Amino acid sequence: MKLINKKILVTGAAGFIGAALVERFLEDQVKIIGIDNFNDYYNPLLKQKRVENIERKDKKKLCKILNINLKDKNNLNQIFEDYKPDIVVNLAAQAGVRYSLENPDTYLESNLLGFLNVLEGCRNFNVEHLIYASSSSVYGGNKIMPFSEDHNVDHPLSLYAATKKSNEMLAHSYSHLFKIPSTGLRFFTVYGPFGRPDMAPMIFADAILNRKPINVFNNGDMSRDFTFISDIVDAVHKCCLKKPMSNKNFFENRPEPSTSFAPHRIFNVGSNNPINLISFIEKLEDELGISAIKKMKPMQPGDVKSTFADITKLSKWINYRPSTSFDKGIHLFANWYKDYFKSNYYRKPS
Numbered sequence: 001m002k003l004i005n006k007k008i009l010v011t012g013a014a015g016f017i018g019a020a021l022v023e024r025f026l027e028d029q030v031k032i033i034g035i036d037n038f039n040d041y042y043n044p045l046l047k048q049k050r051v052e053n054i055e056r057k058d059k060k061k062l063c064k065i066l067n068i069n070l071k072d073k074n075n076l077n078q079i080f081e082d083y084k085p086d087i088v089v090n091l092a093a094q095a096g097v098r099y100s101l102e103n104p105d106t107y108l109e110s111n112l113l114g115f116l117n118v119l120e121g122c123r124n125f126n127v128e129h130l131i132y133a134s135s136s137s138v139y140g141g142n143k144i145m146p147f148s149e150d151h152n153v154d155h156p157l158s159l160y161a162a163t164k165k166s167n168e169m170l171a172h173s174y175s176h177l178f179k180i181p182s183t184g185l186r187f188f189t190v191y192g193p194f195g196r197p198d199m200a201p202m203i204f205a206d207a208i209l210n211r212k213p214i215n216v217f218n219n220g221d222m223s224r225d226f227t228f229i230s231d232i233v234d235a236v237h238k239c240c241l242k243k244p245m246s247n248k249n250f251f252e253n254r255p256e257p258s259t260s261f262a263p264h265r266i267f268n269v270g271s272n273n274p275i276n277l278i279s280f281i282e283k284l285e286d287e288l289g290i291s292a293i294k295k296m297k298p299m300q301p302g303d304v305k306s307t308f309a310d311i312t313k314l315s316k317w318i319n320y321r322p323s324t325s326f327d328k329g330i331h332l333f334a335n336w337y338k339d340y341f342k343s344n345y346y347r348k349p350s
Contacts, residue, residue, distance in 0.1 A: 002028040003240060009085035010034045011118065012092030013065050016196045017133070017187070019050035020233050021089065022065075026058055033083045034065035035076075036092065041099070042197040050194055070114030077117075080125040087240055090118050090132040093163075096198050097137065097302045100159040111163035112170075119174045129181045129243045131236060134168055134266065136188040136225070136307045137161035145274075146308040149186075149258030149266050158302035168266060176262035181243040185236065188270030188309045192229030192329060193336035200224075200277075201330075204284055204292065205337045213293040216277065220296065223274040223306045228324035228332075235269045238318035258313055270309025271322045283327070287334030 008025055012018040013034025025032050034054075038044050051065055068075050070092050094100075094110035115132070122130050139147045141155040156162040168184050175182040191201040207214040244265040250256065258266045285292050299305070314320040324332075 003030050003087070004028075005030070006086045007031040007033070007083055008240070009079065009083065009088045011070060011088070011090045012036055012133075014038060014047035014051050015091060016050075016194060017190060017229065017232055017236070018089075018091040019047075019054060019194065020192075020229050021091070021236055022054050022063055023057055024233050024237050026054070026062060029060065029062060031083075032063040033079060033085060034063060035068040035070075035079060036065065037069040038067055041094065041096070046194065046197065053194075070117055071109050073117045073120070076121055077124070080121040084125060086128045088118065088122055088127050088130050089236065089240070090115065090130065093133060095160070095196065097158045097160050098300060099198070101301060104159050107159050107163050111160075112166060115167050115170060119170060119180075122180050123174060123178045127180065129183070129240065130171065131183045131185065131239050132167060132171055134184045134186045135161065135164040136186050136268070136270065136309065137304070138165045138168070138186060139307070140304070145306065146272065146310040147268065148310040149268060149313055150256060153257075157304060160302075172260060172262060172264045175264035176260070179263060181245070181263040182265075183239050183244055184264070184266040185239065186266065186268045186309075187232060188225040188227050188268065188307055190229055190232050191226050192333050193340075195229070195333070200280070201284070201333055202337070204281060205288065205334065205341075208285065208288050208290050208292045209338075209341055211290075211293065213295045214281070215297045216281070216294045217297045217303065218277075218299040218305060220276075220278040220294075221305070222277040222303075223308070224277070224280070225270040225272070225274045225307045225309045226280070226326060226329070227269065227271045227309075227322065228329035231271065231322040231324055232269055234323075235267075235314060235318065235320050238320065239267070242318060265317070267314040267317060268309040268311050269314060269320075270307075270311055271326070272309055272311045273322075273326060274306060274308040275326055280330075283330050284334060287330055288338065
């Protein structure tokens with residue numbers, strides 16, 4: 001399936017998911033406008049390398065990536081004015097649970113003010129469809145597994161999670177008030193080549209190869225629904241092809257949280273296959289050929305013990321089927337990391 005004659009704005013285009021998505025859009029031969037603020041939350045050389053990969057694959061010069069911060073409303077509005085995107089995919093955000101404990105202002109600026117500016121752009125320039133990134137972290141203190149879009153998400157455990165829940169509420173209100181078709185995607189732990197250095201796969205691989213200890217939180221009694229990057233990109237791409245509509249069967253006395261009387265939908269995007277943290281480390285050890293030095297630690301503030309995605313709704317919506325097994329995904333990631341590590345282009349998070 002392809003997008004025909006569409007102009008697509010991707011925010012966070014130099015990020016992990018954003019860059020991989022832009023590469024996928026290049027296959028559709030559509031006009032892509034990417035924006036990113038290239039901040040130093042992690043080593044910006046990695047973002048530059050992702051952009052270089054895009055430029056190398058962009059044979060027809062379909063993509064332009066600009067250095068713009070979402071909180072700069074004037075510059076963002078100029079992007080909407082100049083390029084008039086049909087579809088907006090908002091992936092830009094200040095990520096990370098632990099970072100939010102020390103830098104709360106950054107999350108309010110990027111994840112709330114920045115997202116509001118995106119919504120205003122969609123409102124004022126008649127965008128056909130907004131797809132935006134939410135997070136599995138919105139499930140917070142929920143103990144019912146697997147996590148379903150029908151579950152309550154009113155108890156976030158971190159500021160990051162609270163901002164993502166706020167994004168869903170803001171998007172719904174704009175969808176209702178201004179009839180903007182909007183799709184929110186709750187991503188579960190994404191991994192793969194060119195991944196984020198602040199996430200476990202990159203942190204662990206870096207430590208193992210450098211013979212440094214890795215912190216194993218909650219003494220290893222944790223699990224994550226690791227989802228390979230190509231499966232995430234596949235879900236976002238397919239969602240771009242299907243706009244949500246008002247649910248005429250929505251019952252306000254028995255509301256279904258993932259749908260609405262507004263043209264707004266929310267979906268989990270995961271693998272539906274949680275992996276124990278120790279099992280993850282052992283598989284990475286096997287792929288790298290080196291044993292990890294493990295330091296057992298208590299649970300971190302704001303963290304959750306387990307994540308597990310119920311993907312039934314997304315499967316019905318776009319026929320979503322994760323195609324990359326955990327074993328294959330770790331193999332692909334480890335091979336990429338070993339090659340990239342040897343190149344000395346990227347060594348470790350700054």
